Amino acid sequence: MKNLPVKHLFELPQGVIYLDGNSLGPLPKSVAPRISQMISQEWGEQLIRGWNYAGWMEQPLRVGNRIAALIGAAEGSVVVGDTLSIKVFQALSAALEMRPDRKVVLSDSGNFPTDLYMARGLLDTLDKGHELRIVAPGEVAANIDESIAAVMLTEVDYRTGRKHDMDAITRIAHAKGAVVIWDLAHSAGAVPVDLARSNCEFAVGCTYKYLNGGPGAPAFVYVRPDIMAQVRPVLSGWLGHDAPFAFELDYRPAPGIERMRVGTPPVIQMTALEEALKIWDGVDMQALRQRSMDLSDLFIARVEAQCPQLTLASPRNAQERGSQVSFAFENGYAVVQALVDHGVIGDFRAPNIMRFGFTPLYIDKEDVERASDILQEILDKRLWDKPTYRQTNRVT
Numbered sequence: 001m002k003n004l005p006v007k008h009l010f011e012l013p014q015g016v017i018y019l020d021g022n023s024l025g026p027l028p029k030s031v032a033p034r035i036s037q038m039i040s041q042e043w044g045e046q047l048i049r050g051w052n053y054a055g056w057m058e059q060p061l062r063v064g065n066r067i068a069a070l071i072g073a074a075e076g077s078v079v080v081g082d083t084l085s086i087k088v089f090q091a092l093s094a095a096l097e098m099r100p101d102r103k104v105v106l107s108d109s110g111n112f113p114t115d116l117y118m119a120r121g122l123l124d125t126l127d128k129g130h131e132l133r134i135v136a137p138g139e140v141a142a143n144i145d146e147s148i149a150a151v152m153l154t155e156v157d158y159r160t161g162r163k164h165d166m167d168a169i170t171r172i173a174h175a176k177g178a179v180v181i182w183d184l185a186h187s188a189g190a191v192p193v194d195l196a197r198s199n200c201e202f203a204v205g206c207t208y209k210y211l212n213g214g215p216g217a218p219a220f221v222y223v224r225p226d227i228m229a230q231v232r233p234v235l236s237g238w239l240g241h242d243a244p245f246a247f248e249l250d251y252r253p254a255p256g257i258e259r260m261r262v263g264t265p266p267v268i269q270m271t272a273l274e275e276a277l278k279i280w281d282g283v284d285m286q287a288l289r290q291r292s293m294d295l296s297d298l299f300i301a302r303v304e305a306q307c308p309q310l311t312l313a314s315p316r317n318a319q320e321r322g323s324q325v326s327f328a329f330e331n332g333y334a335v336v337q338a339l340v341d342h343g344v345i346g347d348f349r350a351p352n353i354m355r356f357g358f359t360p361l362y363i364d365k366e367d368v369e370r371a372s373d374i375l376q377e378i379l380d381k382r383l384w385d386k387p388t389y390r391q392t393n394r395v396t
């Protein structure tokens with residue numbers, strides 16, 4: 001087993017404490033040389049032969065298997081491709097086809113908006129009288145009844161870090177006959193996940209957050225192996241076909257998870273992700289989780305003692321959080337800008353949430369202590385109170 005942290009495996013700029021790996025993971029040192037080699041030796045020399053000889057065609061499944069190992073899924077049940085928004089659409093469409101007599105999709109107000117937008121777009125397109133029912137996160141279990149076709153939730157809330165009890169909700173949903181889709185965007189690489197134990201039908205997630213695949217890295221989708229043959233991929237592109245190079249006029253899905261592939265994968269991006277995932281070899285997810293809870297507990301204790309102006313917006317109990325901590329403050333946006341200028345990178349989520357991710361692969365106790373000291377200084381001296389820190393950028 002690897003001893004954490006493994007800071008030396010990442011390119012982290014000098015003087016920066018990076019508390020935003022929950023939004024975009026940093027660059028693993030081995031990625032740039034691997035990409036450079038891939039471009040010159042695979043693309044440059046092998047040209048189209050790379051699909052066969054460099055293994056580009058199998059890559060979405062090969063990379064899926066690496067992710068499967070991190071989320072408690074069987075080999076051959078996860079495939080990588082497209083964006084998470086697309087994978088949400090695919091999983092939800094397939095789920096609704098499994099319950100044609102039911103018309104309600106249940107989600108919560110803590111879900112990331114694109115999941116809800118994609119659901120709404122799908123339901124409008126289907127035009128079969130479906131309803132998207134959005135309840136408060138704490139009300140999900142009580143709202144699961146026999147009218148629900150699919151329960152679609154993100155395990156860890158992107159704003160507050162609040163974590164759902166995946167096993168319990170899945171069990172309740174199954175008892176009422178609903179299909180369950182979990183979005184693991186803030187879970188994969190952050191908390192231990194056991195998809196096989198949870199028994200959910202579908203899961204999706206992205207790879208540029210805790211999995212460090214880089215900006216634009218493709219998403220993943222999981223289908224429970226025993227329902228694979230029933231699942232219609234919906235976005236029936238040629239690379240999800242059983243025999244893409246037979247060029248048949250009719251679509252026949254591949255027998256396994258490759259049916260969830262759509263079109264040509266982004267090989268360069270996939271290669272960056274595949275290389276980045278090697279960091280997880282030998283990482284004990286339980287040990288990682290313990291470190292994440294220790295680091296975030298330490299941050300909360302220090303910030304509450306040093307910065308009484310801020311209000312904790314995350315659950316206090318570490319077991320009920322993912323790997324991030326959020327504080328509410330009315331000038332949160334300006335404070336986050338000032339923090340960035342002082343070497344502490346976190347981010348801001350409207351209306352007033354300052355968000356800090358604790359990624360134990362490369363964050364340690366000294367980082368947490370220094371970050372809370374800098375935060376205190378910015379608040380005590382009102383260093384955030386400058387017009388330039390109030391100007392909102394396009395990406396917050």
Ligand SMILES: *Cc1c(COP(=O)(O)O)cnc(C)c1O
Nearest residue numbers: 083084085112114154183185206
């Ligand atoms: C980050 C995130 C997304 C992003 O979707 P993309 O299509 O990859 O841009 C979607 N859903 C959740 C829950 C997220 O946290």
